Amino acid sequence: MRKTLFAVFVAAVLCISPALASAQDFWATSRTYLQLRESVSDKDLAPAFEYLDLNATDLWGRDISFHAGGWVRLDLADRSGEDDLNQDLSYAYLSYRVTPAVLVKGGRVLVFEGVASEIVDGGYAAVAMPAGFRLAVYSGVPVETDDDGREGDVIYGARVSHQREGLYTIGLSYLKEDNDSGNFREEEGIDLLVTPADWLQVTGRSTYNSESDGGWMEHTYRVDAGPFSKVSVGGTFSHIDYEHYFFNPTVSAFAFPQINPEETMDMYGVHAAYKYSYSLTASAEYKRYEYDIMGGANNFGGAVDYFASPYRAGASVHRMDGDTDELRYNQYRVYAQRTLGAADMTVDFFDVQYDEKRNDIEHALALVGALGYNFTKRARGGVDLEYARNPFFDNELKVFLKFIYRWGKQV
Amino acid sequence: MMRKKHTIAVLAGAVLLLVAVFAFAQGEKGSGESYALEPGINRHPIEPGINRHPIKVEQATCTMCHPGKWQQMNHTTFWLDKHRFAAEQNERFCAICHEESYCADCHANKQELKPSDMYKQSPERSLPHPGDYLTQHQVDGRINPASCFRCHGRTNNQSCKRCHRRGPGWSWRSLRSARPCSSPAATPGTGLPSTP
Numbered sequence: 201m202r203k204t205l206f207a208v209f210v211a212a213v214l215c216i217s218p219a220l221a222s223a224q225d226f227w228a229t230s231r232t233y234l235q236l237r238e239s240v241s242d243k244d245l246a247p248a249f250e251y252l253d254l255n256a257t258d259l260w261g262r263d264i265s266f267h268a269g270g271w272v273r274l275d276l277a278d279r280s281g282e283d284d285l286n287q288d289l290s291y292a293y294l295s296y297r298v299t300p301a302v303l304v305k306g307g308r309v310l311v312f313e314g315v316a317s318e319i320v321d322g323g324y325a326a327v328a329m330p331a332g333f334r335l336a337v338y339s340g341v342p343v344e345t346d347d348d349g350r351e352g353d354v355i356y357g358a359r360v361s362h363q364r365e366g367l368y369t370i371g372l373s374y375l376k377e378d379n380d381s382g383n384f385r386e387e388e389g390i391d392l393l394v395t396p397a398d399w400l401q402v403t404g405r406s407t408y409n410s411e412s413d414g415g416w417m418e419h420t421y422r423v424d425a426g427p428f429s430k431v432s433v434g435g436t437f438s439h440i441d442y443e444h445y446f447f448n449p450t451v452s453a454f455a456f457p458q459i460n461p462e463e464t465m466d467m468y469g470v471h472a473a474y475k476y477s478y479s480l481t482a483s484a485e486y487k488r489y490e491y492d493i494m495g496g497a498n499n500f501g502g503a504v505d506y507f508a509s510p511y512r513a514g515a516s517v518h519r520m521d522g523d524t525d526e527l528r529y530n531q532y533r534v535y536a537q538r539t540l541g542a543a544d545m546t547v548d549f550f551d552v553q554y555d556e557k558r559n560d561i562e563h564a565l566a567l568v569g570a571l572g573y574n575f576t577k578r579a580r581g582g583v584d585l586e587y588a589r590n591p592f593f594d595n596e597l598k599v600f601l602k603f604i605y606r607w608g609k610q611v
Numbered sequence: 612m613m614r615k616k617h618t619i620a621v622l623a624g625a626v627l628l629l630v631a632v633f634a635f636a637q638g639e640k641g642s643g644e645s646y647a648l649e650p651g652i653n654r655h656p657i658e659p660g661i662n663r664h665p666i667k668v669e670q671a672t673c674t675m676c677h678p679g680k681w682q683q684m685n686h687t688t689f690w691l692d693k694h695r696f697a698a699e700q701n702e703r704f705c706a707i708c709h710e711e712s713y714c715a716d717c718h719a720n721k722q723e724l725k726p727s728d729m730y731k732q733s734p735e736r737s738l739p740h741p742g743d744y745l746t747q748h749q750v751d752g753r754i755n756p757a758s759c760f761r762c763h764g765r766t767n768n769q770s771c772k773r774c775h776r777r778g779p780g781w782s783w784r785s786l787r788s789a790r791p792c793s794s795p796a797a798t799p800g801t802g803l804p805s806t807p
């Protein structure tokens with residue numbers, strides 16, 4: 201299937217290549233990475249990645265654009281396993297703005313519309329209508345990790361919204377997915393963004409699962425207010441019903457009974473930020489997690505961030521205080537960055553201090569040094585070195601080399 | 612052979628780091644020219660009605676130039692938690708500054724490199740998975756598995772499946788005999804809670 205998709209992609213690129221050549225704007229970005237690290241069994245690993253993104257606009261003299269991105273990974277050190285070569289087409293589609301109010305996309309499309317946060321091999325259309333209404337529809341074959349093939353797989357959905365400019369947007373959305381011609385997902389949702397004043401915004405969503413026995417998956421709402429002088433504040437509430445939320449996953453980590461379907465989670469949070477100046481911001485947050493079965497936990501902490509070009513630095517401290525040992529720990533972080541002409545350098549330090557040792561380890565540390573250099577405005581190179589000590593690795597050293605090049609229209 | 616390459620790479624990195632530290636100590640003597648190459652940042656024309664941002668901004672504080680309603684779009688410390696609400700309302704807000712690849716870095720299928728591994732030069736970004744996330748993901752997965760599910764429930768989970776396998780007779784204990792690949796979750800005797 202992957203080979204077929206790749207062939208289709210290559211054919212599509214070839215078909216539109218004459219148009220690409222005449223595109224008013226064409227640009228592509230190549231990101232080449234090489235990681236060097238060891239596995240737990242002391243085996244050398246050297247995965248090399250190539251990420252390529254292509255973009256072209258104003259094709260065929262119309263408001264048509266083409267966007268595509270994909271990656272390939274080859275392990276240069278371990279060629280023995282089935283997993284030493286991997287690749288994927290992340291997205292690839294033609295976008296056509298038929299009129300200022302009508303947008304159509306076709307290909308491998310990213311869809312973010314209400315309950316849908318999907319990748320679809322198919323089509324997408326959005327229409328802005330009079331009186332502030334907007335309709336978006338999509339249909340195709342879902343792009344998911346799938347062990348049973350794609351035959352009989354289909355996904356479709358829609359979102360209708362109403363907007364009063366500067367005041368609110370409220371949307372109703374629907375998603376239906378079949379797997380192997382059988383029902384797999386059916387979700388409905390309401391989402392909103394309300395800005396009754398410039399200093400106040402309410403956002404959130406509620407999602408209902410019709411494919412499970414029927415029940416609310418999620419209610420998540422958030423209020424952000426400010427800035428008042430230099431202070432911004434906000435609050436978050438989230439309710440998750442595990443039985444309806446974790447429905448038909450494709451990985452065992454989220455499957456019942458590993459996830460307890462009887463569990464629900466309520467999270468209440470508040471946050472505040474104080475912008476002392478353009479350069480200096482301090483923030484604090486508190487979250488309370490409550491579970492029907494598992495007890496509860498508090499997470500609270502603060503952070504500071506300083507930025508005055510060419511310098512940036514910051515630090516944060518957080519405490520997780522739960523009912524069980526694994527939910528009691530402190531998190532610390534310190535980072536510093538400096539830009540120097542065409543070069544930039546970063547040092548980043550993480551430390552998690554457990555109340556109870558894990559695998560005889562009290563601190564999980566990671567120290568990262570990153571160095572980047574812009575050879576030209578099109579070419580950038582970099583190297584990251586990371587040292588880590590944690591419950592899994594006594595001493596781990598990872599090297600990450602990267603080279604980025606951009607063709608086409610200058611940025 | 613690989614260990615030799617490893618050593619060479621480490622030495623090369625160390626030399627580059629030393630050069631950087633030396634340059635740092637020397638103070639800024641560069642041209643002061645702004646280098647703008649950063650994949651995913653969009654500065655190209657967009658569809659009628661909305662223009663893409665004409666200049667690169669050092670901090671996404673919209674209200675520096677655009678007072679009023681734009682202040683809720685400021686990319687503050689808590690923006691990561693909030694961005695999905697803005698994105699699902701109207702993707703064109705994101706397209707003002709961000710290319711497709713910017714979203715795809717985290718949201719596209721079967722992402723193999725965690726975002727933090729690609730943006731170490733931007734430590735201020737509150738990206739997921741910082742530091743030793745192999746250990747930490749077990750804790751986060753217990754605190755709020757829904758936050759993991761949004762990105763890894765049905766997509767972006769090829770790496771997860773190396774250890775979190777399903778099938779007849781599957782149990783979390785089978786992790787201990789799983790094929791040790793890039794993930795060391797098969798390490799026996801970790802004493803960590805089971806969060807398969």
